[in-house]
Amino acid sequence: MNKIYKSMLGVAGAAIVLAGTLTPALVNAWGDSSNGRPSYTLEQINAGKLGDKIVLNSITNNQVIGDEKNFVGAKVAGANVTTWNANTIDVKDGETYTIRLYVHNNSPKGRDAIATGVKATFSLPTTVAKSQTIVGYIDSSNATPNRYWDEVTLNASENVYLEYVAGSAKFNNKSEAGQERTFALPDSVITSGATLGYDKMDGKIPGCYGFSGVVTIDVKVHSSVAAKVAKQVRIKGTKTWSESVEAKVGDEVEYQIEYVNLLSEQVKDVMIRDVLPTNVEYVQNSTYLYNSNYQNGTLLKDNTVTTTGINIGSYNAKGNAYVRFTGKVVDKSMACGKNQLVNWASATVSGSAVKNAVYKDDASVFVTKDDESCHDKPVNPEPTPDNPSTPETPVETPTTIVNTGAGTVVTGAIGAGSVVTTLGYYIASRKKLMK
Secondary structure, three states, X not given: OOOOOOOHHHHOHHHHHHHOOOOOOOOOOOEEOOOOOOOEOHHHHHOOOOOOOOOEOOEOOEOOXXXXXXXXXXXXXXXXXXXXXXXXXXXXXXXXXXXXXXXXXXXXXXXXXXXXXXXXXXXXOOOEEEEEEEEEEEEOOOOOOOEEEEEEEEEEEEEEEEEEXXXXXXXXXXXXXXXXXXXXXXXXXHOOOEEOOOOOOOXXXXXXXXXXXEEEEEEEEEEOOOEEEEEEEEEOOOOOOEOEEEEOXXXXXXXXXXXXXXXXXXEEEEEEEEEOOOOEEEOOOOOEEEOOOOOOOEEOOOOOOOOOOEEOOEEOOOOEEEEEEEEEEOOOOOOOEEEEEEEEEEEEEEEXXXXXXXEEEEEEEEEXXXXXXXXXXXXXXXXXXXXXXXXOOOOOOOOOOOOOOHHHHOOOEEOOOOOOOOOOOOOOOHHHOOO
């Protein structure tokens, strides 16, 4: 039975609460897989214009958001819901913003016209720029068209990058009894997408306003960051990388340094350097570089990654590389008990937007010393969150790294967005991106 659209003040209460009020604006950023879907008014929908077709987000005079083709918006996280910005929003470093994606099956036939396979996806930019555009996608397996998209642009007065707030993805709607509901969505909403629904997230959304809903995610704005550096470690011969490992004297450990260019332009002469703690020694001829030129890795024979550093070449926007080398755990000055051997990796980048900025990250090897020399002597207490161990302090990393000529190993620009392993890309937390 058809459900004629009435005033949204009754049928669409959920949409009003969740989406807020937007002033209708010119739509110049939307699109769909049919290269220009038709628009419909409420009057045309009620007159049966859709027939049996399933169409999403195509009503021009939605009393909540105006033209539904403009379905992606943004606001300061926690701000009043009536302050959504439909096309652009000015943002500041350190603030968090909520991005909204409105979902509406336009059919008036309710549960007799269910959109299936419905999912939402956000595409977040991964480079540094003053203007960052987020695109939101809606997919449905039986809708015509079956893909819809719109965007919102975040503008800053300086170069910024966007960090997705893990665990922030939600889908909000109202039950038929009028109860507001929130469903948690997986973080895959920013990669492969997240399945939506009505009573459950099964991909099925009936037609009419009462079944509409809103997807939201949070993103945090960070400024003045040109690169990502991520450091990990593993026991040699094992497969799993982590930020720390347990080892013993004599063990060999492998370190991995990931570099990603977050600028929207090419950077040249990227220098990578690692500073080892006293009780870890570099293993000669163990440094390998992985990038789109050397996807299976190439041995770097200069052995300077832990001294003056190595030049790994030039990288376009999103271009990345991995540097791996081996260290051996030795006992030169270990205390009895548990020792935390911290080493720092750094990348120095050059470009029109940065001037020799240094970005760092660290990894730790924990070694417990309990030999005859420790008998009847005080030992380091077991590290706990309230009583962390005192790590060894590596030599201070210089802010200027000497180019040792290793750049001859890598020549030419790496392709934009190159990916050399299956490791997932993420932006490290602010504390690990330091100048």
